[in-house]
Amino acid sequence: MVKLEATKEHDDGCDVTVTVAPALPVQERHRLPLSNLDLLLPPLDVSVFFCYLHPAPTAAGLKEALAKTLVAYYPLAGEVVANGDGEPELLCSGRGVDFTETTAAGVELREVRLGAVDEGVEKLVPAKKAGVMAVKLTNFRCCGAVVGCTFDHRVCDAYSFNMFLVAWAATARGSSAPPPAPSFRRSLVAPRNPPHQRAPSTDALIDRLFSPRSAAPPPPAAVGRSVNRIYRIAAADIAALKAWAGPGRTKLEAFTAHLWQLCARAASPRQSQCCMGVVVDGRTRMFPDGAMKAYFGNVLTIPYGVIDSEDLGLMSLAGVADDVHRWVAEAATGDHFRGLVDWVEALRPKPAAARAYLGGTGGNEAMSCIVSSGMTFPVGKADFGTGLPAFASYHFPWPAGAGYVMPMPSARGDGDWLVYVHVAPEVAKVMEEESTVFQALENSYVFE
Template identity: 35%
Template sequence: MEVEEAPGYGQFEVKFTGKSIIKAINPLPGPHILTLSNLDLLSGRFPVTYFYFYSKPFHVSNFIPIVDILKTSLAQTLNYYYPFAGRIIPNPNTGEPEIVCDNKGALLVEAQANIRLKELNFYNLNQCLQQGKLVNLTPDFPLQIQLTHYTCGGISITFTFDHALGDASAFGNFLVSWSEITQKKKMSCIPNHRRNLRARFPPTYHPSLDQTFVKCTIEEIINMPTNKIRLKRLYHIDASSIERLQKLACINGYKRTKIEAFSAYVWKVMVSAIDECHSKCKMGWLVDGRGRMCGDENSMSNYIGNVLSVAFAEASLIELKQNSISDIANNVHEAISKVTNQDHFQDLIDWIECHRPGLMLSRIVLGQGGPALVLSSGRRFPVAAVDFGLGSPVLGTVCSTIERIGVAYLNQRPSARGDGSWTISAILWPELAAALESDTIFQPMSAGHLQL
């Protein structure tokens, strides 16, 4: 699908000026294999990219010292996050991926943009991702970083991780640790690389998991129906809008979270963006199991790996049209509650054990089962805290370079402004984008929102 350049934005070009392989300065004594957990296998191997943008630091006038400082601190950080400097290759016997911790290194690319940071089209992420301008991936490196300098002195840093390395919580810990080491601060997280999420013997699970997850082939993944889900967009949502939605969701004595209220609103809006041949639609939520596996979130807060499941709910279009935000938020709350417990995550680990080896995915993510949208909440994901001596970023968000995707996605992050507003990164079909933008809640991200 052709993506037109938005009016009012100059032609964005990037010139690559340098490439370095950064290795841990104190590597392990010898290479060793880190076996992935069952939940790592479920998350798969696709790339996850985080974008951080910094306006010109008042005390920095030269790009070269910044690059040198980041290279040095990254090498120090990889001492603690050594799997991020390894290789991910198939096990010769099972074919399942495993991490070879051999300090091959992370790839760091330097680039120069031809525009000022404020001229970047923050709304149309398709444009930023075209031709590898801000994310130029090389398959051999599980961690890749690109530092791009803008004509105004602003800087963007994009971090791309192989999902086998971990999930948002793991990557957030890495980014905070790197920024702390850069600023010569004490590390607030000592990473745990044990990946000790084991199946029971014998494994057993609730039969409902067979309806949610499925073993699949690489051909099914490559050929999944995309349902026109190709628009990559970035939105700003005011704190006042979030609070208003939460008030609507909390009537009748119910106490609902901001995410539950926001989900109810989005689910209701979806109705106008679905073809009449469908009578139902689904919504899903990524759920972090760190606080559920042990009953104490802090006990796994430094766990580096994947501890994710997904909750799903289905509703008829008629039901969504007629019900209030409060009614729909109750359905959201009930669906999420079903997976926010230790039994669910242990069942999921056992389900994967029963279906190894091979590829496994959620049926909905694979594009099976009609129109659907998945929401990922990153309310605790570090944004303002990722400071490499450049000051706090004006924007920190996530996006995917994947071309084929079977389900719409919304990724919520707190705004770098620290005023309670949100940044939403989205992958949508055109009708859904139009429906969300028809209201004042989803505001196309602009330089004005970032106070550039």
């Protein structure tokens, strides 16, 4: 079902916005509580975009498939409202998803500098004004199009939204084997009743990683001057980092260790400490049997480490990677996630937030950054019936005290990584001055 919402004129052409509702009626308006792990997220919108050369997906095909996919993924067609305690929850109203189609007049897709995000990439993703999700299709001169999506992070994490993207693409190309339906079983992340007696070490870890808050923190002054970039890392450089990090260390741990040292190099004299966090998914930690494989929602924690900036510069990459491994492994357990669910329950309705999001224990005086792995990003499954994208990336310029970095697989499928970064200009400068690892993303790499 598609209903016309509005038509507006913009500099680049005509924007036409419609609201795409689920193809079948959803249950009568009902409320789906957010889980305790959802409640740890402040109101943040996350975006993703896919670049297609000729032939590109059409608005008609995308909207038809979207309406069908929203039947199973009905929370994305709802709204976030406040309950009686002032907590956010989902109103599954079937409102629909705002879908905007526009034309970039006089511009070819090959001319867009995708790596220089601040030069205009943000125009390729929709600014969500209402509902849980929005979509934008930008058509370019001489063919080519970009499909951009923005969603409310309180409703789902990247893992969940990836499931939706795969299902939407499969529906658009008429796949005979659609992906499994999403699970909204809140019982999987329900607090234990009576509350489980946690080990003191579990309580201490939660108290170190999370903090009660009376309101959403105001953006630090430094956020206003953050820059957004997309870099490329060659597969050979990723392998070299892993080798330098030593036996038993993953590529992500090696990458995080290298980034941590770069952040320390960029730290100002005031920033005597450097904080590095890593987003950890808890699905397989809570249920190793795969019971949460299709769970739709947030199942995240953000452990972090803090080291003196000067000391980081003196450590070997292997030593830093060992430290990353230690504090990530400490939080990557089922006990931690179950304890976190109980901790939020005891705190409600007072909200809480990850300390790493706020800049760690050092606050604004620490150079802080968070790494979130995007290696499950389904760029190889985003075929909406016209072929795979030439390029795809997340876009997440969040208003937090810490920088944000997300590595993802290149659409070329050659083992290279693309890395979205939202960091202070000093960090970007250090990244670009090093002789290896972070390389400028040239259009010739994307559109050759």
